[in-house]
Amino acid sequence: MRICLSNNILAIIMKFLISTLLQGAKIFSYNILKIEFIYSTSRIFILNSSMHKKESLSILLVEDDKYFSFELGKTLSLFGHFDLCSNLNQAQALLDKNSYDLAIIDLNLDSSSSPAGLAVLKKTKSKNIYSIILSNNEDDETTREAYKLGCDHFLRKSTFRDSLNKYLESYLRVQKKINWNEYFSQKFITQNSALIQNIQNLAEMNLQNSAILLFGPTGSGKTHLAKLIHELNYDNKNFFHFNCSEVPENLIESELFGYKKGAFTGAQSSKKGLLELADNGTLFLDEIATMPLYTQQKLLKVLEEKEFTPIGATKPIKVNFTLISATCEDIQEKIDLKQFRQDLYYRINGFEITIPSLQTRPEDVELQIYHFLSKTSRKFFIEQDVIQSLLHYSWPGNTRELKKLISNLSLSKEGIITNTHPIIQNLKIKTNNTNTVLSNKQLNYINQFGLKSFISEVEKEAITNAHKLCKGKATEVIKTLKISNSSYYRIINNNTQQ
Numbered sequence: 001m002r003i004c005l006s007n008n009i010l011a012i013i014m015k016f017l018i019s020t021l022l023q024g025a026k027i028f029s030y031n032i033l034k035i036e037f038i039y040s041t042s043r044i045f046i047l048n049s050s051m052h053k054k055e056s057l058s059i060l061l062v063e064d065d066k067y068f069s070f071e072l073g074k075t076l077s078l079f080g081h082f083d084l085c086s087n088l089n090q091a092q093a094l095l096d097k098n099s100y101d102l103a104i105i106d107l108n109l110d111s112s113s114s115p116a117g118l119a120v121l122k123k124t125k126s127k128n129i130y131s132i133i134l135s136n137n138e139d140d141e142t143t144r145e146a147y148k149l150g151c152d153h154f155l156r157k158s159t160f161r162d163s164l165n166k167y168l169e170s171y172l173r174v175q176k177k178i179n180w181n182e183y184f185s186q187k188f189i190t191q192n193s194a195l196i197q198n199i200q201n202l203a204e205m206n207l208q209n210s211a212i213l214l215f216g217p218t219g220s221g222k223t224h225l226a227k228l229i230h231e232l233n234y235d236n237k238n239f240f241h242f243n244c245s246e247v248p249e250n251l252i253e254s255e256l257f258g259y260k261k262g263a264f265t266g267a268q269s270s271k272k273g274l275l276e277l278a279d280n281g282t283l284f285l286d287e288i289a290t291m292p293l294y295t296q297q298k299l300l301k302v303l304e305e306k307e308f309t310p311i312g313a314t315k316p317i318k319v320n321f322t323l324i325s326a327t328c329e330d331i332q333e334k335i336d337l338k339q340f341r342q343d344l345y346y347r348i349n350g351f352e353i354t355i356p357s358l359q360t361r362p363e364d365v366e367l368q369i370y371h372f373l374s375k376t377s378r379k380f381f382i383e384q385d386v387i388q389s390l391l392h393y394s395w396p397g398n399t400r401e402l403k404k405l406i407s408n409l410s411l412s413k414e415g416i417i418t419n420t421h422p423i424i425q426n427l428k429i430k431t432n433n434t435n436t437v438l439s440n441k442q443l444n445y446i447n448q449f450g451l452k453s454f455i456s457e458v459e460k461e462a463i464t465n466a467h468k469l470c471k472g473k474a475t476e477v478i479k480t481l482k483i484s485n486s487s488y489y490r491i492i493n494n495n496t497q498q
Helices: 007-022 066-076 088-097 117-126 140-148 157-177 180-187 193-203 222-233 249-257 293-305 331-336 342-348 362-373 384-391 398-411 422-433 440-449 451-469 474-481 485-497
Strands: 027-030 034-038 043-047 057-062 080-085 102-105 130-134 153-155 211-215 239-243 282-286 322-327 351-354
Touching (some): 057 066, 057 088, 066 157, 080 088, 102 117, 130 157, 153 157, 180 193, 193 222, 211 222, 211 342, 249 293, 362 398, 440 451, 451 474
Parallel strands (some): 057 102, 102 130, 211 322, 211 351, 239 282, 282 322
Antiparallel strands (some): 034 043
16 A cells, blocks of 8 residues: 655654754764764664755754754755854864854854854864854844954844855855966965955955945956956856957947948948947056046946937847956046046946055065066076065066066076176166155256246246146146145246236
């Protein structure tokens, strides 16, 4: 005789069986094909072939609510194997015995009024385990203490279905795609702790369809960082790099928006713009501060409405992409001068990161020197006093300049590089003049005619050039030169009287 039970009845029976077995469980281990209950006297296996694991993580779950553990297990089982324990002693025993990639920790264990989970957190972080607090504890001081101890995220139990999966996916995405030690020693070479932390924080976020703004001087690695952000968030190759400063203003719009055949003279065929090509991927707008105001206005509309119309077309195209913008200019100054739209700035600055100049990171100079030395096909030796000279150089071209220097040295015939090498001598000249404001010609003028006369000539020339730039508008001249109204009219009057 065969007894047929509906799925609902089977589910009720299973839930009852599980809750009963959990009463005496010491450790609950739940993986891809089985739910395993370990007792002092028996072991029961329940096969479930319908579950599909995303990755094979080893997870420690510290939770004393058996029903919540069961619900949480449905999520964790998709990411690998996890061990469940319900108190501090069990957690410490498992941590001493096993190795874990990740820990999910409740704070109030065994119905205790004190947050025993903090002691578990301290243990997991001492073992460098990625740790997420999952608790309904609303005490602000406890939250503060958890972050001081190093917890990576503090999530509320009441909304775990909406949040936990996202953070687990983020952890997997980063861990699967990047080895941080290798990245910061071989690709983006730095040991600057603040910069490393900023990049890692950005990498943990899900940045699909977001806006990121990168600040940093030329040659500092903004393009490299933009590619990393794309690779961490997308599995496709839809990464499009567009340098706004390299394209004539009248062509920027057609490159971004595309056009239809016959839209203008010379449009012999239709062309997709970068906005359309970057759909479900990343558009990297380098040197965005140089973009014309008219194009800025059109780009702002795209970001607000998530659609655009190619030149000569009648139907709009829906798009979703991650926008990464970069600039080496002071964008706030451009806003003050009405050369960049403030509303666009707020749109592109969803997440911000600044790459400091190499001059402010002397600890990275020697690191990068030896890295690029190891990549040359021809070996040569740089004397230590040369290294010291390079450490004190200002590196206006940053990493790009340093890489080029090592490449040029490798092409010279010398095998031992000393301070007498022409390339190093040229750098020394630059170094000596780096912090000098006045040229030799200006110093000679001061010695001949006096400082007062020199300052008067500087003011006169600065006002004249500013008038040309601002088309004679006094308020714009004052703002451009960053001087007071009284200073402006004093200079004007002095020049008029001469």
